[in-house]
Amino acid sequence: MFVSIVRTKNQLPDGFNQADISVTNFRRIEVGDMIKLEALRVFVTVAESGNIKDAADAVGRTASAVSMTLKQLEDEIGGPLFQTDRKNSLTALGNLMLDLGREQIRSFDKSVSIMRAFAHSRIGSLSIATVPSVAANVLPPILQRFLETRPQVQVELFDIDSAQVRRMVESGVADIGIAGDSRAGGGVEFSSLFSDRFQLLCREDHDLCRLERPIEWSDLSGATLIRNGASDRIEAEEHKRLSAQSLITVYNVTSLIALVKAGLGLTILPSLTMHGAHDGVAVLELADTSASRQVGLVERRDVPPSPIAAAFRAFALREIPALVAERLGRRKDQ
Numbered sequence: 292m293f294v295s296i297v298r299t300k301n302q303l304p305d306g307f308n309q310a311d312i313s314v315t316n317f318r319r320i321e322v323g324d325m326i327k328l329e330a331l332r333v334f335v336t337v338a339e340s341g342n343i344k345d346a347a348d349a350v351g352r353t354a355s356a357v358s359m360t361l362k363q364l365e366d367e368i369g370g371p372l373f374q375t376d377r378k379n380s381l382t383a384l385g386n387l388m389l390d391l392g393r394e395q396i397r398s399f400d401k402s403v404s405i406m407r408a409f410a411h412s413r414i415g416s417l418s419i420a421t422v423p424s425v426a427a428n429v430l431p432p433i434l435q436r437f438l439e440t441r442p443q444v445q446v447e448l449f450d451i452d453s454a455q456v457r458r459m460v461e462s463g464v465a466d467i468g469i470a471g472d473s474r475a476g477g478g479v480e481f482s483s484l485f486s487d488r489f490q491l492l493c494r495e496d497h498d499l500c501r502l503e504r505p506i507e508w509s510d511l512s513g514a515t516l517i518r519n520g521a522s523d524r525i526e527a528e529e530h531k532r533l534s535a536q537s538l539i540t541v542y543n544v545t546s547l548i549a550l551v552k553a554g555l556g557l558t559i560l561p562s563l564t565m566h567g568a569h570d571g572v573a574v575l576e577l578a579d580t581s582a583s584r585q586v587g588l589v590e591r592r593d594v595p596p597s598p599i600a601a602a603f604r605a606f607a608l609r610e611i612p613a614l615v616a617e618r619l620g621r622r623k624d625q
Contacts, residue, residue, distance in 0.1 A: 517558040
């Protein structure tokens with residue numbers, strides 16, 4: 292870093308006039324007046340030490356090198372910084388230089404510290420768009436661990452459906468997304484985290500609860516099915532026929548559960564969505580094991596992530612699969 296000492300038009304070097312000062316000429320004239328930050332460090336250290344020997348030891352240079360640096364600095368500034376050669380008493384210019392030098396050094400060191408912290412993902416901002424089930428059941432412990440060593444990182448969390456997750460990531464509003472949609476394409480790419488099976492949600496007094504076995508699609512014949520955005524991705528033809536007959540569509544999980552409790556119908560949701568007990572409702576396994584969704588990271592294609600986003604991506608890929616396997620009572624490789 293350099294500290295530039297700039298002349299005004301009334302302080303031009305001898306032999307130059309205003310007409311001579313083009314941008315190119317001005318830059319050439321001023322090169323000799325650039326003060327290196329390290330020279331300021333040497334001066335401040337000498338001023339604080341009160342002698343060259345101790346200052347030289349502190350900065351790891353020889354006494355002669357320190358003396359030469361001070362001489363060059365005084366030449367650049369245009370006046371003496373110390374009252375005597377013993378360097379234990381500052382001139383008025385030296386006192387001014389000491390105050391300004393300390394300020395410049397503090398500012399530079401702080402800037403470097405901030406840049407290094409950003410590069411090492413210790414500071415910055417992280418915007419995450421995710422589906423509600425992940426926001427409620429996965430991200431709390433994940434973010435708690437991730438932020439333990441990054442207490443100054445700012446996090447913004449969007450709780451939305453998979454389609455909106457893709458749009459927010461693609462538009463750059465969100466740095467990274469977590470969605471139940473494995474389709475790549477457009478401006479995003481998908482990295483799988485875990486597979487999440489669909490389950491049936493019904494009132495706990497429903498006849499299906501007495502079957503004591505996984506539910507077949509045929510068992511739902513004649514039942515009232517409440518559609519939702521997540522279950523629309525199930526590919527089974529039997530499910531598509533049942534969905535086509537549905538007259539109610541609800542996208543909010545809390546509202547879905549309330550309608551099921553009220554006896555308005557059954558619904559099918561990913562198992563992570565129904566993690567934890569809900570009074571008055573039963574969660575039943577489906578016999579069709581292909582009825583599942585792939586949940587993963589959604590990222591912008593060909594756009595390098597910020598350091599903090601890259602750190603979170605690596606952390607999520609490492610930690611989320613194991614956490615979900617534990618939450619759902621499955622082995623990690625299932």
